[in-house]
Amino acid sequence: MYMNQNRGMPVAVIAESSNQISAQIDNEGLVVSDRIEEVMMMCGRSHGIYEQIGNFAIALYVLGFLDAEDIMAADDIEADEAADLLTENFAEIKEKDLPLNYSIKESKERYLLVIGDPLFPLHFAVLTDTQSQRPYFSKLRFFGSGFDRLQELMSDFLGEDGLGYQDVRYFKKKLYGSKPQELSANIYIVRDDVQQLLVA
Structure with a gap:
């Protein structure tokens, strides 16, 4: 087993932890992609067949904030509820702080574009891909x-x-938000024959 000379950490352990984190990101990205495809199928622009849910619920469902197995089981969300979720789970950032090379499929970070006063929002849109000509996903009032x-x-x-x-603002999801992500990996560090357990 090779050792990291700078940190005294087994290289194999670092690689294993990195692979676990990468796999978790890949899985989360697939889940988000599946939700977007589901929303497009049910209430897309060209052939929407399910119109009983508004833009706040669509955005928050895509990001995994709604306790619903699918979009048809999701309850609609009013502006005051959306504002509460925004305050509890997101921190406002400046537009210049948005990442230049971001894909929601490949990152654990999540971003929302908010139109209107954050305490009385009018619209949520999910940032999906900064390299796309159309980087924001949402449901418009009249077009699905x-x-x-x-x-x-x-x-x-x-x-x-x-x-x-x-009146356009940008928000980044807090590290844990209202649904803390499960701790995903245990890393063992060996120093001076003492084994310590750190939670990554």
Whole structure:
């Protein structure tokens, strides 16, 4: 077994832990992708067949915040409930702090675009891929669910009660949020013949 000279940590243990974390990210990415495909099938732009759920619930369902096995089992969410979930589980960031190379399928980080006052939001959109021409996924009021540019999202709201681009905000999911992720790996570190158990 090779040792990391700088940290005194077995290289094999580091590699195993890295593989476990990578596998967890891959699995979470697949789950999110499946939810997006499900939403597109049930209430997509061109052939929506299930319209009983609004944009807040769509975004939060995709991100795994709703306790529902599928979109048809999800309850709709009002603006005040959405605001509470946003406050509890996300932290506001600046647009410049969004990652340049981000894919929701390959990262554990989660981002929301919020239109309107965060305490009285009008719209949630999930950031899915910063390399895409249409990086945001959400359900528009009159056109169903799909992917959009920021300009396309705002065209649904501009001028409404003085709403403008100054009312667009960005949020990053807190590390644990309301549903802490399970600790995924145990790493053993051997130093001076003392074995310590650290939880990664």
